[in-house]
Amino acid sequence: MSSPRATSSDTPARRRRPDWAGRNYTLLTSAAVVTNLGSHGALIAAAFAVQDAGGSAGDLGLVAAARTLPLVLFLLIGGVIADRLPRHRVMVAANTLNCLSQAAFAVLVLTGDPQLWQMMLLTALCGTGTAFFNPAAEGMLLATVSGEHSNRAFALFRMAMNGAGIGGAALGGAMIAVLGAGWVLAVDAAAFAIAGALRAFLDVAPTADRVSRGGLLTDLREGWVEVRTRPWLWGIVLQFSVVVAVVGAADAVYGPLVARDELGGPAPWGLALACFGVGTIAGAFLMMVWKPRRLLLVGTLCVFPLALPSAGLAVPVPVWGLCVLMFVSGAAIEVFGVNWMSALHQEIPEEKFSRVSAYDWFGSVSMLPVATALAGPAEAAFGRTDALWGCATLVVLATALVLLIPDVRRLTRRDRKIYGPRPAAGAPPQTPRLKRRRG
Template sequence: MGRTYRLLTAAAAITSLGNSGAMVAAAFAVLHSGGTATDVGLVAAARTIPLIAFLLIGGAVADRLPRHRVMAAANTLNCCSQATFAALVLTGTPPIWQMALLAALGGTGQAFFAPAAEGMLLSCVPREQASRAFASFRIGVNGATITGAALGGALTAYAGPGWVLAADATAFALAAALRSALHTNDIPPRTHRSKTLLQDLHEGWQEVADRRWLWVIISQFAIVNAAFAATQSVYGPLVAREHLGGAATWGTALAAFGAGTLLGALLMTRWKPRRMLLVGACGSLMAALPPAALATTLPPPALAATMTASGIGVEIFAVTWMTALHQEIPADKLSRVSSYDWLGSVGMVPIATALAGPIQNLTGTPTALWGSTALITLLTLAALTVPDVRHLTRETAHTRIERQAAQPTTARPLGARANPSQRAVPSPPPSRS
């Protein structure tokens, strides 16, 4: 892989290491300041709301400007907000509104960073190396996330949350420096024709709307991610406390899920399924396993095994999804499409986590968990009924030549993609997150 890919992967691992520890530290910073569980939720929501609000604008900006500059600017904003957060915690007891404001600045930075980062990564990888490159990238990010959560928890307990937040600010500063040093000579130039931001947003939406497989999967994961998030953040800790021995059991289960994502990414460095989304969607069915395991209160070893299997399946989807976007979306629209993808992935999560408690109070925990299982399963099966999802085929050198040769005769506009269900390709074969 080229220098750009290596720098992007290193920077992503550094920020993932800092971010996963900072999530633990931020919650304990609120509690140490005298806040309640409700205050922890408010600070978390303060980060999520601007993330959702600015994602589409962030995607349009990243397709207009040099993506590595947008990423570096977003990292700088995150560095400043986390450094201020750390200073307030280390020097006193900041009020909740200040922590919420700083969290909101962090969410704003993420809204501009995420589409630019995904567009940059997708555009710098050669087609013949795409699947392996994305799997290797995910290994680095997932490994850093697991390590960061463990180190962040230990450092928060030993030295206090302020130092973990300071370490996260340092990670953002280092990542901004790495991303500022990126060269884009090996990335194909983008042609930008839109005159206004609104036109950019419309073009991005048109790219999504014109591909049935794309909007079907985005719609599916809007609900699947919400149900999965409610399981991980609300129902899992509750079941662990009441039936499985407490927080240590749930921590082990989450670690097992993380190990599963590493195994899944490692598998995808070798496996290149031809029908990418068929395999990916089948993998995403494994997201239904954790709520089912919790609903039946499986013993801790069985729960850990289930979480590992779920992590493998989710990661198979993640890599095949990135490969499909890389293959099918024009390079100059990658960030805008990515912003719609991100919006679908996170848009329903705050609502789901807010409603998880009331639903559990109304129906009982097992019923709520079985509801999550049913939603994930039925929506994934519904996605699999769509021919474009089942038939989207990995491009080979031979089919790429055929596709390029067919373009002049079919008079497709520059950058347009063939309908995957119409390709004359022999057949046998969800990120977020």
């Protein structure tokens, strides 16, 4: 029997969080909150640091491309490593690299006249850390909750993460206006240090017995088989290779330029990004209570609104109008994100999840360095307005095409545990008519 002291101390702890939100889940969520507080402001700070150094639209695109190119180069290797090693160690090492690179970027901006190649190198190091972090992080989140709670857990995790992004974007924009971009980069470095410390305490015992039976190429091939035999998976990855590229170019290059020329500077752009974050919280809150049966169909339909911000910047609409469009697109993409994560966790074996996640990330960001690097030349060739309308059109076309894939329209939610047996690669999606449940 527990002593009265133990009972009185344990009960409030249980009341503060749901039964399914264990220690790992709480640490992961707390670390994500800290990281997003810093990183959302740092993205704005990097753009304005380039502008303050006299950079052009082409320079902004090169710095953005330098951040994303390492994702393309190292994501697949990062996925293999995350399926071989304890994932929390990969995450901590990546956070350490991010901390050091952002700290050096901050010192460079605060103490001197940063050169374009220096800013590109440091953002590339930060992107390298992200390439190893992302597959490990998604694989780690998989192990924290059971299938019947996964939808709610993913939604709550993303709500907390995106809520921090709201504060980070708004605070970052204000800090840039008052203190300059360097201090925002310094805050981001400190956030990575704190988040890495939290992730160092993750308990990885449930995945400690993962052993690779082959070399690097064998592991990559196994992950590729999981992807290529699922049309819904590679179809949506291809879709997002286009969507992420054009939306990323609009946000990283054209958005700050429109803000500078038409909206009044960094603070309104930070407010617009914060409204996107508010929208993601609204979408995550909706997904905590809504579990659509056709999860991929619903999610894909919610990608269409991502065209709205680019169209709004092309007009351009007033600040309040841009904020509304960013809110709507944020809510919509969050509905997609929770449904997409639920589909992956339902269909992909845990021991291969980081590799599949790496292919997902790789495909999604593969065109982003090209798009951001070409954003400046595209503006010079077609004009900023036509380039932004082109971004919006490509989002709509890519999303309409992926709806032609039958599995995207038909894949249905099941309720058995995520660690239960999954359908073999290439097997058709199961439906409720089969009467199979996740137990």
